[in-house]
Amino acid sequence: MDTKHNERRENYRYFHAIATRWMDNDVYGHVNNVTYYSYFDTATNAYLIEEGGLDISNSPVIGVIVNSGCNYKSSIAFPQPLEAGLRVDRLGNSSVQYGVAIFAEGQDQASAFGHFVHVFVDRTTNKPVPIPEKIRTALARLTD
Amino acid sequence: MDTKHNERRENYRYFHAIATRWMDNDVYGHVNNVTYYSYFDTATNAYLIEEGGLDISNSPVIGVIVNSGCNYKSSIAFPQPLEAGLRVDRLGNSSVQYGVAIFAEGQDQASAFGHFVHVFVDRTTNKPVPIPEKIRTALARLTD
Amino acid sequence: MDTKHNERRENYRYFHAIATRWMDNDVYGHVNNVTYYSYFDTATNAYLIEEGGLDISNSPVIGVIVNSGCNYKSSIAFPQPLEAGLRVDRLGNSSVQYGVAIFAEGQDQASAFGHFVHVFVDRTTNKPVPIPEKIRTALARLTD
Amino acid sequence: MDTKHNERRENYRYFHAIATRWMDNDVYGHVNNVTYYSYFDTATNAYLIEEGGLDISNSPVIGVIVNSGCNYKSSIAFPQPLEAGLRVDRLGNSSVQYGVAIFAEGQDQASAFGHFVHVFVDRTTNKPVPIPEKIRTALARLTD
Numbered sequence: 403m404d405t406k407h408n409e410r411r412e413n414y415r416y417f418h419a420i421a422t423r424w425m426d427n428d429v430y431g432h433v434n435n436v437t438y439y440s441y442f443d444t445a446t447n448a449y450l451i452e453e454g455g456l457d458i459s460n461s462p463v464i465g466v467i468v469n470s471g472c473n474y475k476s477s478i479a480f481p482q483p484l485e486a487g488l489r490v491d492r493l494g495n496s497s498v499q500y501g502v503a504i505f506a507e508g509q510d511q512a513s514a515f516g517h518f519v520h521v522f523v524d525r526t527t528n529k530p531v532p533i534p535e536k537i538r539t540a541l542a543r544l545t546d
Numbered sequence: 547m548d549t550k551h552n553e554r555r556e557n558y559r560y561f562h563a564i565a566t567r568w569m570d571n572d573v574y575g576h577v578n579n580v581t582y583y584s585y586f587d588t589a590t591n592a593y594l595i596e597e598g599g600l601d602i603s604n605s606p607v608i609g610v611i612v613n614s615g616c617n618y619k620s621s622i623a624f625p626q627p628l629e630a631g632l633r634v635d636r637l638g639n640s641s642v643q644y645g646v647a648i649f650a651e652g653q654d655q656a657s658a659f660g661h662f663v664h665v666f667v668d669r670t671t672n673k674p675v676p677i678p679e680k681i682r683t684a685l686a687r688l689t690d
Numbered sequence: 691m692d693t694k695h696n697e698r699r700e701n702y703r704y705f706h707a708i709a710t711r712w713m714d715n716d717v718y719g720h721v722n723n724v725t726y727y728s729y730f731d732t733a734t735n736a737y738l739i740e741e742g743g744l745d746i747s748n749s750p751v752i753g754v755i756v757n758s759g760c761n762y763k764s765s766i767a768f769p770q771p772l773e774a775g776l777r778v779d780r781l782g783n784s785s786v787q788y789g790v791a792i793f794a795e796g797q798d799q800a801s802a803f804g805h806f807v808h809v810f811v812d813r814t815t816n817k818p819v820p821i822p823e824k825i826r827t828a829l830a831r832l833t834d
Numbered sequence: 835m836d837t838k839h840n841e842r843r844e845n846y847r848y849f850h851a852i853a854t855r856w857m858d859n860d861v862y863g864h865v866n867n868v869t870y871y872s873y874f875d876t877a878t879n880a881y882l883i884e885e886g887g888l889d890i891s892n893s894p895v896i897g898v899i900v901n902s903g904c905n906y907k908s909s910i911a912f913p914q915p916l917e918a919g920l921r922v923d924r925l926g927n928s929s930v931q932y933g934v935a936i937f938a939e940g941q942d943q944a945s946a947f948g949h950f951v952h953v954f955v956d957r958t959t960n961k962p963v964p965i966p967e968k969i970r971t972a973l974a975r976l977t978d
């Protein structure tokens with residue numbers, strides 16, 4: 403999928419409000435490149451908790467990230483309010499690839515977009531396992 | 547002022563919504579003690595920017611912190627929504643002492659409360675200067 | 691104990707090297723006030739792990755912070771290497787108060803100093819318990 | 835270039851020691867995926883400052899990140915000491931692509947590897963400009 407597709411709000415299925423913080427801005431005066439990944443993480447886990455029933459302290463199956471990436475298109479800065487958009491690009495047996503994007507509140511064009519892959523593993527053995535049913539159902543709602 | 551006073555919502559004058567993040571939780575499963583100070587920083591600077599006209603990239607006078615402290619009363623955790631409460635306890639010529647507290651959204655009793663002192667300095671020389679008039683007016687509204 | 695005492699390297703008993711990071715600097719070009727607490731946390735837990743045998747993933751007894759504070763004396767910035775100094779100011783039955791300070795590498799005068807209190811609790815019930823013997827022995831070595 | 839190539843220490847040209855922090859570990863007990871990008875940032879800017887003469891507070895030309903990515907191979911955790919490896923994969927007129935990797939101290943096999951692209955821009959106008967000569971010379975030393 404191309405950049406134009408990934409930049410448009412209409413191509414995301416779930417939105418999570420992100421409140422910027424003083425420390426998000428770096429010495430160059432904008433949200434640091436690292437912090438965008440924290441927004442991605444936060445939006446995705448919020449969805450898994452609220453809609454998929456993930457219990458981050460006790461669930462026997464958890465999602466671990468095996469790769470991630472981000473394209474930065476325009477700068478943003480505290481105290482600007484943001485929204486993270488989320489969709490599912492590929493839903494496998496034990497893994498899921500997300501499409502993610504960060505929007506200045508109310509904007510149609512993303513400031514940045516990226517992707518990451520969760521592999522679901524047994525919390526104790528760290529071995530891949532099938533995605534738990536409730537989480538799979540929630541993720542399926544974010545595919546096209 | 548005593549703990550009971552500092553814990554009650556009614557003793558704060560400005561409230562700022564804080565959205566927790568995945569990374570706020572540490573290995574013990576709760577918001578890390580360090581992160582509370584980032585909430586304090588964020589709420590206070592949001593107020594100074596919105597109400598006091600502070601331009602964090604260009605203002606010739608900026609606030610630097612000379613001391614800070616926090617008392618932790620009960621734990622909080624992502625994805626719980628929070629609110630930071632702010633008041634002014636002492637408004638001097640070039641410095642201000644804030645009272646700050648963190649509430650689980652909608653609670654009357656603080657999860658943590660603290661204080662910190664901003665000294666306003668010339669951005670270039672780093673020397674204390676009188677608090678700019680627009681900021682002083684905004685801060686005065688947060689005193690009792 | 692007075693400021694002069696707290697600022698001097700000779701009044702700390704354990705030192706931990708802190709490598710600054712790009713993100714430690716905020717928009718004003720210096721290490722953000724919040725980040726100092728992360729240095730305190732890191733130095734203290736490194737000591738508890740290495741000398742006290744704390745296993746942060748599995749120990750049945752963990753230390754939780756009930757209050758903390760910091761006085762900022764001079765600014766520091768990435769990429770400057772730092773050292774955190776640690777001592778024990780009060781060793782109780784289930785709690786310990788630390789004195790902590792941050793030094794530019796090799797300096798005798800602290801850039802900042804502070805304190806915090808750990809209460810040791812049962813990881814499951816969250817109730818205070820006596821400090822485990824191996825940790826107590828390690829902490830006792832940091833008192834005068 | 836393939837995964838095997840990117841995982842081996844011998845394929846990096848500059849190494850920067852990374853001291854892990856308490857807060858680097860997330861609720862799952864390992865360094866959070868986001869934090870790796872902060873290690874990449876730190877190692878690269880340390881090199882640009884020390885070898886390329888970059889002054890992050892005053893240089894008229896600064897590097898901004900336009901894309902980044904990371905592959906996670908094995909977990910790491912505080913208080914483990916780490917090293918970041920850096921090389922230059924492509925050196926253009928105004929941009930540079932880095933190869934980066936994180937190693938547990940002394941290991942030959944990376945725990946994670948990734949890349950990112952810096953575009954050098956005029957600090958005021960934000961327009962791309964040629965890479966300053968001293969920085970270019972330093973970067974050229976990191977190519978094969």
